[in-house]
Amino acid sequence: MPDLFPAGAAAVTSADASTQNRQVPFGRSWRFDFETGEFVMTPTGGVAQSRDVDAWLEWCRKSLRTPRYRYLAYGRNYGQEFGDLIARHLSRAGNEAEIRRMVTECLMVDPRTASVGKFAFDWRGDSVYFSCEVRNVRGETATLAASVVIA
Numbered sequence: 001m002p003d004l005f006p007a008g009a010a011a012v013t014s015a016d017a018s019t020q021n022r023q024v025p026f027g028r029s030w031r032f033d034f035e036t037g038e039f040v041m042t043p044t045g046g047v048a049q050s051r052d053v054d055a056w057l058e059w060c061r062k063s064l065r066t067p068r069y070r071y072l073a074y075g076r077n078y079g080q081e082f083g084d085l086i087a088r089h090l091s092r093a094g095n096e097a098e099i100r101r102m103v104t105e106c107l108m109v110d111p112r113t114a115s116v117g118k119f120a121f122d123w124r125g126d127s128v129y130f131s132c133e134v135r136n137v138r139g140e141t142a143t144l145a146a147s148v149v150i151a
Contacts, residue, residue: 024111024137029055034065056112057142060134063106064146080106082148095128095150096121103132103146112136126151 031040031048040048050058068079080102085095096119104116118133131145 026052026056026112026136028052029058032058032062034061053136053138053140053142056110056136057134057144059110060107060113060142060144063110064103064144068106077109085148085150092123092128095148096130099128099130099148100132103130107134114139 028049028051031050031054032038033040042048049055063078064080066074066079067083068074068081069076070079082099082102085098088094088098090098099121100119103119107113107116113134114137115135116132117135120131122129127147127149129145129147131143133141133143135141
């Protein structure tokens, strides 16, 4: 009987393990105030920066607010597709399931993101406000909040 696990398969497994164990750089980002729609300025007039985990959270917040495929500056995997929910006429449960899927898909594109979960929904009229917990590859967690207009 032929070997079910040839020698080449072990090499692939160990390559995958080494990729998972490598350090993912978190970098830095410009700080943005999503309430005012302006960059956060330092006392000297420069744009404030976020570093490390705060830079990753800035990316998450911005990604959740950016419609996918709308801006040529971003790749096809960047952003969300909440605008598509209006035309689908789904039930509340269906919309919540789609929001979970879209948010998870949106945030898991970044190699710094390890998981997305613990969703909570609050329906107010034609809008749904939601929050979720994101965990990075270092094991640190944060809660993100956003909203979607369904009708």
